Amino acid sequence: MRLLERDHPLAVVRDRAARAAEGGGRLVLLAGEAGIGKTVLLRTLAEELPREQVLWGMCDALSTPRPLGPLRDVAHALGPGVTTLLTDGAPPHEVFAAVLDALRARPRTLVIEDLHWADDATADLVRYLGRRISSLPLLLVLSYRDGLAADHPLVPVVGDLVSLPDTRRVQLAPLSRGAVEQLCAGSGLDAGEVHRRTAGNPFYVSQIVAQPESRLPASVREAVLARAAVLDPEHRRCLELLSCTPEPVGAALLAALGVPPATVEALVGTGLVDRHGDGLAFRHEIARSAVLDAAPGPAVDRHAAMIAALEATGGDASVLAHHSAAAGDVPRVLRHARAAAAEAARSGAHRQSAELYRLALEATEQITGNHEAPATALVEPTTRAELMEALGTELYLTDRLAEAIDVLTRAVGLRRELGDAVAVGAGHRTISDYAWYHGDGAAAAEHDRAAREILAGADDPREWGFALANHAYLAAHRGDGPGAARAGQDAQQIAEELADPALHGTAAIGLSIARLLGGDVAARTDLLDASATGVRRKLDELATAPVSNLAHLDVEQGRFAEADAVLADALALSERLDVQICTMWQRGVRARLRLLQGRWAEAEEDARAVLDRGEMPLGRLWPRLVLGVLTARRSAPPDNPDLDVGWRIATGLDAPAALAAAVAALAEQAWLLRRPDPRLAEPVVARLLAEPFSGRGQTLAPVRRWSARMVAAGLPPLPPVPDGPEPEDHADEGDRPYERALGLWDSGEPADLLAALPALDELGAAAVAARFRARLRELGVNGIPRGPAPATRANPAGLTARQLDVLGLLVEGLSNADIAARLVISPRTADHHVSAVLAKLGVRSRGEAAAAARRMGVRA
Known part of the structure; x- marks a missing residue:
């Protein structure tokens, strides 16, 4: 079919290809509806480039896509290093680094089609390449369907990519009536009617124009089926068989399916399929779906034939799981889905891994519930427990903590029935960890207690050591320094006896937090060493968790320069390893740091980026508090949803630092609104202010200052905040412009109030500045500088x-x-x-x- 009305988008892509060949990489996002001609345009471009320069990968419309499917399509052209890493199931960051090195070698064009079907790992890969595209001689073209639902996984990916400076988004529009008239010329078809029925969709038009002798079909489905109807029965049977797989079908699979060369020629002749490498692929998913839906006889038989051929040729486990599920072959579903889930997890496609583990788990339930199944076919309870535990991990990694906790709780129950005490204890420890991230301090403590009670008497010192390390971590965040020290030291002693660096580094986290809260700054080095151990041992969470906690403590203890340096390295590490939970936490901590530094625009940007990225309550704590405080300072509205959510998260944790920050935020808002906040009279606040905990002086210093301001404003006082010396503040005087301005309020002198106004106006703290100006008027000061006009603020x-x-x-x-x-x-x-x-x-x-x-x- 002729390429009409595509001169501009084709020129854009050509220009990008030329620029990329000169060494400055470019990324093109090619968007449009199904059948709009994305593939045709890209093939036209590919024909103009040297064949060896073009790499072409496809995302599959499988129920659960192949992990890194497009990369597997082109791996052979990137060298043995990439292929070996994929085959060996290397971590995603190692695979991505190898791909980057391979793409640096010479100019390339990498096309990835149908990104809307991408697995998580492929989405991460294109993000990774997109951020580094300027250093590559690469044109990266990503095609996808537009009009995606707001919750589609591709939406945030496109949002990230479109903001990159080397990205160009190209939108393909439907054909005009004039273009349709050109395509219909000489066919005898009513071009106006064709345009009306197809809405100018090129693929739909092509199917109708290909059969001008037929009556105008009512739908594209009819047009597709009319083209298939010309095949003899055997050729049509092969077309129907191929329609049950959305993947391209290579030569080896065609042979295993018994599709002879003559049939291949006949199928290509219909125009419904094209040659793809040494095999075949449907020209469009629309055509494949039409043939599949209309195929007579049971679909189970076609899927069974495909399974046999795939097993004979070593097909991907994810593809086999897809066909096994479609064929209702439950034992094969269990075998292939479990293997595919493990492969997806290794590749970083955690969302797909979770769905595959769920599919495997459902298969075990079907087998167990089938009373007619032979005893040899029944699934061992241990297998079910292992699947639940693996599913729980993947749900956790995909930010579905409530589901993860639920499935792990069921796994613990099953392990208990099996009498496996060590696995029960380990399960409680894992749930404790997840509950903490979920913002449920009480549940975290309860599962921590259960894990220690069980594992203290079990004959597994390593699991006992990890239970102690988890307890040290929770105790440190509760401010129980002595308890954290005891548990952490005991865990490290076990680690030394077992010569286990991973356990030693994990125990160092809680132990070092306790030491830092007690004023021992040398503990920073231990956290950095623990992170280095995680990097060396390829333990992603151990690599990222120590620096996540260090960054938080550096901010809260006023070491802003150190915090900036730690956060820069920690974020680069978490992004490289794709540990999203730590990335969320670190960026939230950076939002908190930027707020304190007076860099409010950057604070808001970080906070909103976190809220757009995930749902983990612990990761949303600082972003919600930061946005709530900024809202109060800028406009002091009567309702502040961000602060409300931040308060709920903080009160769900048994962590004085988080609660104190939330109390200070509510007190500041009450002072600005000149309105009491009943939440400040809740028992949780009284306990915070009355009970001892490590780092108490520094943690409660902001609360003490806001308590004094509330009393001076005639508001109900907070519960008594015990006096005590505040520890040394490491922040420079210029690091906290807002707090410095509030210090001038505390002096009460007109000259100080006037001196604070420029800083407040520059920060955009309009509501606070209005409070200062009102106070100056009350003091009888004349000539008060006016603030920025509303239009200027907007x-x-x-x-x-x-x-x-x-x-x-x-x-x-x-x-x-x-x-x-x-x-x-x-x-x-x-x-x-x-x-x-x-x-x-x-x-x-x-x-x-x-x-x-x-x-x-x-x-x-």
């Missing part, structure tokens, strides 16, 4: 109306060319506008401009 960069329009389109993710088309201006003028917007906002990239726009209230 548009602090002083953008013109046209620049505001451009900024809104940047939020929408449009390229400069798309902005030019939308605003009916020349591309050069659009370039000038975008450059001016970036300059006025003081940002370096389109992504940063979009983030600034959201802070200003500019929407797409």
Whole structure:
């Protein structure tokens, strides 16, 4: 079919390919509805490039896609290193690093089709390459269907990629009526009617135009089936057989299925399938689905034939699991889904791994519930328990903590029935860990207690050591320094006896937190050493958890310079290892740091990025408190949902540091609103202020200051905060501009209040500045400087109306060319506008401009 009305998008992709060949990598996001011509356009481009330069991978419409399926399609062209790592099930960061090295060698074009079907690991891979694209001689083209639901996994991926400076999004539009008329010329078809029925979709048009002698079909399905109807029965049977797999079918599989070369030629002749490497693939998923849905006879037989051929040719476990489930072959589902789940987990496709483990677990239930099954077919309870435990881990890694805790609780019950005390204790320890991340301090403590009671008497010193390490960690966060020290030291002694560096490093986390809270700054080194052990041993959580905790303590204890350095390294490490829970926590801690440093725009950007990324309550603690405090300081609204959520998370944890921060935030809001907050009179606050805990002086210092301000404002006082010396504050005087301004409020002198106003206005703390000005008026001060006008606050960069329009389109993710088309201006003028917007906002990239726009209230 001729390529019509695609000159502009094809020119864009050609230009990007040329720039990439010169050494500056480019990324193209090619979007459009099914059948809009994404593949045809990319094949046209590929034909213009040297064959060895083009790598082509596809995401599959499987119920659970192959992990890193597109990479497996092209691995042979990237060298034996990548292939070996994939075969050996290496961790994702090692595979990704090898791919990066291979792509540096020479100019390439890497096409990944149908990204909307991508597994998690493939999504992580394109993010990884996208962030490094400028250093590669690579054109990376990602095609996907637009109009995805808001909760589709691809939406945040596209959001990340479109904000990168080397990315261009290309949207394919339907054909015009004029283009359809050209395609229908000489066919005798009513072009207007064809355009109406197809809405200008090129694939739909092609199917109708291919059969001008037939009456105009009512649907594309009818058009597809009409083309299949010309095949003789044997050829059609083969077409129907191939339609049951969404993957391309290679030569070896075709042979195993008994599809002869003559049949291959006949199938290609229909125009429904194309040659793909040494095999075949349907031209479009629409055509495959139409043939599949219309195929006569039981689908089970076709899937059974496909299973036999795949097993004979060494097919992927995930593909075999797909066909086993479709064939209702429960024993094979168990075998292949379990293998595929493990492979997906190793590849970093944790969402797919969880679904496969769930599929395997359901298979065990079907087998167990089948009373007619032979005894040899029954599933051992140990196998069910292992599947539950593996599923729990994958649910945890995909931020589904409540489900993870539920399935692990069932696994513990099954292990208890089996009399496996060590596994029961280990299960309680794991649930304790997950409950803490879920923000349930009481459940974490209860499972911690159960784990220690069971494992103390079990003959497994290593599991006992890990139970002690978990207890040390929880005790340290509760402020129980002596308890954390005892448990941590006992765990490290076991580690030394077993020569177990992983246990030693894990125990160091809780022990070092307790030491830091007690003022022993030398414990920082132990946390860094524990992280280094995790990196060397390829234990991702041990690599990231120590620095996550160190960054938090550096911030809370005022070591801002050290915190900045730790966070930079920790975030790079967590992103590289794809430990999302630690990435969320670290970015939330950085939001807290930026708030204290007076870098409020960056604090808000980090906080919102975390809330957009995951649901883990512990990871959302600091972002919610940061956003709630910023809202109070900027406008002091009567309702503050972010602060409400932050309060609920903080009160769910048995952690004085989190609760004290939430109490201080509520007290500050009450002071700004001049309205009591009943939550500050709850027993949990009285306990926080009355009971001893490690690091008490520094933790309660902000609460003590806000308590005094509330009393001075005539508000109900907080419960008594015991006096005591505050430990040394490591932060420089200039590190905390907002706190410095509040210190001037505390002096009460008019000169100090006046001196604080410029800093408050610059920060954007409009509600606080209004409080200062009101106090100055009460003191009879004249000539009080006015604050920024409302329009200036809404548009602090002083953008013109046209620049505001451009900024809104940047939020929408449009390229400069798309902005030019939308605003009916020349591309050069659009370039000038975008450059001016970036300059006025003081940002370096389109992504940063979009983030600034959201802070200003500019929407797409």
